[in-house]
Amino acid sequence: MGVRQVIIIGSGPAGYTAGIYTARANLAPVLVASSVEPGGELTKTTDVENFPGFPKGIMGPDLMEEMREQAEKFGTEVVYDDVVKVELEGEIKRVTLGDGTVLEALAVIFATGSAYRKLGLEHEDRLSGHGVSWCATCDGFFFRQQVIAVVGGGDSAMEEANFLTKFADKVYVIHRSRTLRASKVMQDRAMQNPKIEFIWDSEVVAINGADSVSSLTLRNTATGETSELEVTGLFIAIGSDPRTHLVHGQLELTEHGTIAVDGRSSRTNLPGVFAAGDVVDPTYKQAVTAAASGTVAAIDAEHYLESLPAQMKEQAA
Amino acid sequence: MSTPVNATDASFATDVLAAEGTVVVDFWAEWCHPCRQMSPILDEIAEAHPELKVVKVDVDENPAVTMEYRITGIPAFKIFQGGKEVGEIVGAMPKPVFEDQLAPFLD
Numbered sequence: 001m002g003v004r005q006v007i008i009i010g011s012g013p014a015g016y017t018a019g020i021y022t023a024r025a026n027l028a029p030v031l032v033a034s035s036v037e038p039g040g041e042l043t044k045t046t047d048v049e050n051f052p053g054f055p056k057g058i059m060g061p062d063l064m065e066e067m068r069e070q071a072e073k074f075g076t077e078v079v080y081d082d083v084v085k086v087e088l089e090g091e092i093k094r095v096t097l098g099d100g101t102v103l104e105a106l107a108v109i110f111a112t113g114s115a116y117r118k119l120g121l122e123h124e125d126r127l128s129g130h131g132v133s134w135c136a137t138c139d140g141f142f143f144r145q146q147v148i149a150v151v152g153g154g155d156s157a158m159e160e161a162n163f164l165t166k167f168a169d170k171v172y173v174i175h176r177s178r179t180l181r182a183s184k185v186m187q188d189r190a191m192q193n194p195k196i197e198f199i200w201d202s203e204v205v206a207i208n209g210a211d212s213v214s215s216l217t218l219r220n221t222a223t224g225e226t227s228e229l230e231v232t233g234l235f236i237a238i239g240s241d242p243r244t245h246l247v248h249g250q251l252e253l254t255e256h257g258t259i260a261v262d263g264r265s266s267r268t269n270l271p272g273v274f275a276a277g278d279v280v281d282p283t284y285k286q287a288v289t290a291a292a293s294g295t296v297a298a299i300d301a302e303h304y305l306e307s308l309p310a311q312m313k314e315q316a317a
Numbered sequence: 318m319s320t321p322v323n324a325t326d327a328s329f330a331t332d333v334l335a336a337e338g339t340v341v342v343d344f345w346a347e348w349c350h351p352c353r354q355m356s357p358i359l360d361e362i363a364e365a366h367p368e369l370k371v372v373k374v375d376v377d378e379n380p381a382v383t384m385e386y387r388i389t390g391i392p393a394f395k396i397f398q399g400g401k402e403v404g405e406i407v408g409a410m411p412k413p414v415f416e417d418q419l420a421p422f423l424d
Contacts, residue, residue, distance in 0.1 A: 036354045036409040043350045061350050082411045098411055129390040129407030138349050139390040141376070142383075212387060233389065 003104045003315045004030055006301050007095050008076075009083050009246075010111030011068070012040030013287045014277025014294035018109045019071030019078075021298030027305065030077045030103060032095065038080055039064030040113050041240075041278075042287060044135045045156075046163055051287050063287070088250045088273050091312060106308065106316055107301040109266070110247065110259060110275040111294060114240035114285070119151070123207045124236075131213025131233045136160035139233075143168045148233035149216060150174070151204050157237035158186035164235065165195040172229065174199045176221050199229070207234060242279045251275070256282035266297035274300050321363050321371040326381040332372050334400040339422050340370045344386070344393045346377050351409035352392040358412045366423065396422045 008018050011033035022029040033039075042048065045060035054063075072078060085096040088108060095103045116134045118124055124132055133139040136150075140163060148168045150161045153175040164171045173190065178200045180187050190196050199218065205226065206217035216229045242258045244251070252260040252269040259268055259275040266274040276297035277290035305313065324332040324342070333340050343359050345352035363371040376383040376391060386395055386402070396404040396419070406418045 035358070035411040036351060038354065039350075098413055129393055129405075130387070131389050133390050135351075135390075138351060141346065141348075142389040142391075212389060 003092055003106065004028065005105060005305055005316045006030075006107040006109060007032065007093065007103050007105040008109045008111060009086075009095065010034075010040065010109075010113055010277065010279075011038045011078070012042065012064075012111060012113045012277055013067065013291040014113070014279075014297070015040070015109075015111035016064070016067035016071045016076075017291040017294030018111060018276060018298040018301075019076035019294075020067075020074060021295050022109075022301060023071060023074035023076045025298070025302045026075075027302065028075060028077070030079060030105075031071065032079050032081060032083050032097065032103075033068075035080055035082050035098060038078075039068070044137055045159065046137055048287060067291075083246060086246050086250065088247070088270050091272070091308075092315070093272060106312065107272045107274065107304055109294075109297045109301055110251075110268075110273070110279055111277040111290075111297070112243040112246065112279045113290075114278040115243050116236065117239050117241055119204055119207075119236055119238065121204065121207050123209070127207055127209055127213050130211060131209060132207060133233065133235050134237075136163045136235050139235075140164045140167045143233045145169050146232045147230065148172070148235065149199075149204075149229065149231045150235045150237055152237035152239070153177070153180040153182060154237065154239060155182045155186050156239075158182040158190040160235050160237050161190050161196050162186075162193055165193055168233075169195065171196050172199050172231065173197070174202050174204060174216075174218065174229075176203045177201060204234070240278070240285075242282075244279060254282070258282050264296070266293065266300045272301075272304055274304075321359060321373050324372045324374050324379075324382075326379045329374070329379075329382045333397050336370050336372075336397070338368055338370060338398070340372055340397040341419065342386075342395045342397065343371065343373045344376050344383065344388045344391050344395070345373060346375060346391060348377075349391050355392045355409050355415075358415060361412065362416065362419070369423065398422070 005027040008031040042060035047057040049057040081097040087094040093108045147170045149172040151174045202218045274297040276293040394406040
């Protein structure tokens with residue numbers, strides 16, 4: 001395959017929407033969807049109730065399947081591999097995949113989203129899959145009739161806690177302050193759930209257990225006192241960080257760690273390189289804002305390609 | 318080439334514990350999205366390593382072995398040799414990473 005017009009990296013709402021728009025602009029996009037997480041974060045959720053057009057809600061994985069289908073319908077080529085290296089300087093951008101394939105294009109759209117934040121505790125990795133989890137929909141099933149905890153205060157923490165009450169007898173929500181970042185509707189749902197108990201002003205300072213999680217050590221953020229909480233599972237939902245490791249040293253980042261873009265556009269510091277979705281967004285991080293951001297990147301890429309000299313464009317198939 | 322075998326609570330002893338050589342057991346469920354991503358990767362690995370036996374256990378249908386091997390998150394892969402659990406790989410990951418983690422158990 002020769003030089004393409006545009007490569008999209010990422011398969012969440014931003015990536016697939018950029019696929020829909022660039023495909024409809026006849027740019028024959030190739031979209032690198034990753035080998036194990038195509039569809040992105042929403043594939044780990046259950047009901048999505050705030051995406052316009054779905055008054056009855058839609059399951060996150062189903063929404064992402066529909067987006068992929070829509071992108072492919074207009075000619076987006078979806079590749080299920082991981083990007084291991086990018087070379088973004090110069091007129092022709094190179095993207096290397098896990099299997100060694102090198103893709104070349106005149107424009108690249110980064111829609112790599114964000115990755116779960118860890119607590120950074122000693123036994124967190126060792127006990128991952130043995131009581132420590134980042135995915136309630138994946139692992140909640142294994143905690144039937146058990147007592148477990150969720151750490152975090154945002155929408156995803158509330159959603160996980162509510163979901164986990166389908167299985168667990170009791171779900172503690174551990175939060176470092178007394179105010180939640182979660183939306184009012186999600187807060188209310190968690191507060192009214194009889195199986196959920198909030199533990200305010202507390203942080204997890206240790207995860208204990210030999211083969212699997214048996215308890216947590218909590219520290220009260222107001223008094224500094226520590227206490228033990230017996231649980232068999234800990235679901236971590238303390239937010240996420242933009243996934244930018246591929247572009248370190250190539251693209252400018254903001255103080256928030258997101259890829260820096262010019263104003264309301266998706267233009268990065270390098271010509272022909274655009275960024276969209278959670279990887280540029282420290283604030284909103286919604287499926288619908290990510291999708292909108294993917295549209296912006298697609299249109300910016302289209303304008304950029306139109307502005308290139310004719311001999312450059314002829315290189316692309 | 319070898320194709321994955323579906324084991325159950327009843328057949329686990331025969332399919333896994335009594336098997337010769339190295340066995341990789343993939344604990345999965347229909348509702349587990351990351352498991353669905355790993356499934357074709359396991360098929361490819363089974364095909365590439367005829368000496369390796371790949372066995373799948375649906376955790377919904379087979380609570381006894383799921384409990385016995387203390388599965389608390391899926392996808393989870395347990396590696397058996399001579400009827401003994403010798404290692405595990407937890408979570409969804411790209412094929413090269415999975416192969417790296419599996420390599421020490423292959424001759």
